[in-house]
Amino acid sequence: MPKFKHTFSIRYNYRYPDDWGPNSIGIYAKSLKDIDDICAVADLENNEYRKIDVELDENDPRLVRLYKAIEEKYQFKPSPHTIVPMAERRSYFGVVRKVEWTAAEINEAEFLRFSATRQIAHHENPDDEQWEREDYVVELDKKQYTAVQLGLLSPFQGLAVAEPLKSGLLSSDLAGLNLTPVIFTGGGSVKKPLWALKSHVVLPAMLNPLQNEHGEVVAADKPWARFESRHVDDGNCDPPVLRYRRAEVQRLGHFDIAMTHARLGNGQKMAYRWCIVSQKFRAALKQLKVPALSYEPVVME
Incomplete structure (x- = not known):
């Protein structure tokens, strides 16, 4: 079976700060401090714009900690579906799983x-x-x-x-x-x-x-x-x-x-x-x- 990399984003919506929550490509954090806290728990480096573009192997322990930190802070979980069902769009966020087949x-x-x-x-x-x-x-x-x-x-x-x-x-x-x-x-x-x-x-x-x-x-x-x-x-x-x-x-x-x-x-x-x-x-x-x-x-x- 192939290897998988999970890719999604964690960002702060500067234009509409009240518009936070899960989306089809990750999450909008409620505050800049929340992004810092999530980064710290998962040992991820933040950047000057306080946004994280995650790309981690499925078995990377940092990914497990990252998902746990997001769930503990917001009760959001990564969606297991290609299209997040309408009823789950306030509690599940979109994740792309990049597939790597060997030759x-x-x-x-x-x-x-x-x-x-x-x-x-x-x-x-x-x-x-x-x-x-x-x-x-x-x-x-x-x-x-x-x-x-x-x-x-x-x-x-x-x-x-x-x-x-x-x-x-x-x-x-x-x-x-x-x-x-x-x-x-x-x-x-x-x-x-x-x-x-x-x-x-x-x-x-x-x-x-x-x-x-x-x-x-x-x-x-x-x-x-x-x-x-x-x-x-x-x-x-x-x-x-x-x-x-x-x-x-x-x-x-x-x-x-x-x-x-x-x-x-x-x-x-x-x-x-x-x-x-x-x-x-x-x-x-x-x-x-x-x-x-x-x-x-x-x-x-």
Whole structure:
């Protein structure tokens, strides 16, 4: 399993000093003295602005003392959820858990969550029919990130490829691969066609719960509300740690690329299924010399 670093902030709200309490990225302290006291208990150095940007290993004894000091002073606790539920927002604060996988863990993982760090086009909201078909729609951009062969539909998690990578992927014998044309809006000539990177294989629901923007648990098959968001509740890990039941995945048979059961994102028309890939897929992209990619192990239980 990976190592985790807990990151959050402890600050004083100079502009609105009465506005103290927990928030999605830490807490606002009630006073500057409280920040000093909390620092002293946890052996953390304060700075001239009396703010603390915490980044401590999960097993660091200072983190245990820090959480204890905050709870004793304010009765606030770190939230175990990605989105703090509405009913808990006066008593739980947000913490990001940075995930650190070793190279060996990535190399040995059966499946990996796959993404890119470069942009290849700008997302455009699909119309209702396009959304139902799961078309990828992008804004026609004169730049079109011409040097990028595989990248994000910025700023969201849809992935698309261009030639010659499309041909390279099709010749790599990757089970489940499905490349569909990306739709461009705005008229004009498309100088660089793109293809959505997808799969014919859709995974079963992950073991992680899903949350909406209010922190409520949402069933994977529940119809989307119009302005609803959906997020993986993995304790706010960065990057997310997805968990599946091995026996359910094995029933699908062999694949090198599959899609998550759920579409995930900050709104119905900004949500995409995420790509889960095999080591063979990873090796193929390495052979094709595709840069700026990210892989995180998927946990099989």
